[in-house]
Amino acid sequence: MDIRQLTYFLGVAEELHFSRAAEKLFIVQPALSRQIQQLEEELGVLLFERDKRNVKLTAAGSYFRDEISRLQHQLTYITEQTRRIHSGAVGKIRMGHPGSALYSILPETLAMMHERFPDVNVQLTEIAELELMEALKNYDIDVGFTREITVDPRFSTDLLFEEHFALVVPSDSPLNDSNFEDISQCRTAEFILPKIDVDINYGKILHGIFEEKGFRPKVVYHSNYGATILRLVEKKLGLSVLPISYREGASSLAVRFLKLPTVTQLYLIWRADDTNAVLPHLREIAQAAVKRLCLDEL
Known part of the structure; x- marks a missing residue:
């Protein structure tokens, strides 16, 4: 699991549509599907329920989305604070x-x-x-x-x-x-x-x-x-x-x-x-x- 995979997951979770998510993430749809599948295999859970017409989050997927979103905001804050400390704006x-x-x-x-x-x-x-x-x-x-x-x-x-x-x-x-x-x-x-x-x-x-x-x-x-x-x-x-x-x-x-x-x-x-x-x-x-x-x- 890496940050890129989590970004892809959040993109699909937001759009609930692989093609639109792939377009926004600048990745081809087969590659995006493959990344989500690898993430599910690594976690050992099903994150999305999908058929030919619909994509929706499972209960586990909804929880994972909420927690990863929170962590993403925290990581953004940490990254910004690190830069500010390095520049002397915080200290x-x-x-x-x-x-x-x-x-x-x-x-x-x-x-x-x-x-x-x-x-x-x-x-x-x-x-x-x-x-x-x-x-x-x-x-x-x-x-x-x-x-x-x-x-x-x-x-x-x-x-x-x-x-x-x-x-x-x-x-x-x-x-x-x-x-x-x-x-x-x-x-x-x-x-x-x-x-x-x-x-x-x-x-x-x-x-x-x-x-x-x-x-x-x-x-x-x-x-x-x-x-x-x-x-x-x-x-x-x-x-x-x-x-x-x-x-x-x-x-x-x-x-x-x-x-x-x-x-x-x-x-x-x-x-x-x-x-x-x-x-x-x-x-x-x-x-x-x-x-x-x-x-x-x-």
């Missing part, structure tokens, strides 16, 4: 991201992914930079947003956008766009900053902002969560320095962003040998999200 991808991505590219990327690929499951983990790299190495995540540059051949990256850092001050601060010149004006201020190792690229850049002006900030609070930092600045517990994309999610807070000349980059990173079919779609959509949000103009 799962695990994504790690820093908190700052929530204020820039992440929501738009997820919205566009859901719009174009609603059957792809994206699993999110907010994760620090160093932990993100370890998570990739350990296969705990498949892809991540990172501000770290890597030359490790095990990983591939796409540069998504470059943005400025900004000094974040309470909205009633005497510092504003018209009188702010550089961060040296804040030598005596208290700061709320991420606790980031200077050995990683983001830490070097952040600490370099102060070193360039010849002072070390007085840090009164550490937090690696941008939302926490913004609320503490709003409560006038200190100033901060964050990527300026945080401004997009802080419109309801009483804080002000003053652009600094120093820039940072955000990359998409993944294992170079990853064959997840969803990954190319995510890469394409992340770049499209950058353009839609005009993040390359920050």
Whole structure:
């Protein structure tokens, strides 16, 4: 028994006429009759009652038709799902991201992914930079947003956008766009900053902002969560320095962003040998999200 024989059987069961069925199935009638006979012999049952004028299904034939029709629909679905999985239209991808991505590219990327690929499951983990790299190495995540540059051949990256850092001050601060010149004006201020190792690229850049002006900030609070930092600045517990994309999610807070000349980059990173079919779609959509949000103009 094979799929071809079952197709022939369903054709005859639908038409209840061998000549018409043969015409629709693009097979000569004797060959069709022979295939049905072989199927009946293999099953050991009579599927059709036939004489010179009529063809009708036996009780066994009716049951067989119903079950084979159901299986045929199931096989069609399985075949289509297999193709969709292969193309990345169905699947799962695990994504790690820093908190700052929530204020820039992440929501738009997820919205566009859901719009174009609603059957792809994206699993999110907010994760620090160093932990993100370890998570990739350990296969705990498949892809991540990172501000770290890597030359490790095990990983591939796409540069998504470059943005400025900004000094974040309470909205009633005497510092504003018209009188702010550089961060040296804040030598005596208290700061709320991420606790980031200077050995990683983001830490070097952040600490370099102060070193360039010849002072070390007085840090009164550490937090690696941008939302926490913004609320503490709003409560006038200190100033901060964050990527300026945080401004997009802080419109309801009483804080002000003053652009600094120093820039940072955000990359998409993944294992170079990853064959997840969803990954190319995510890469394409992340770049499209950058353009839609005009993040390359920050």
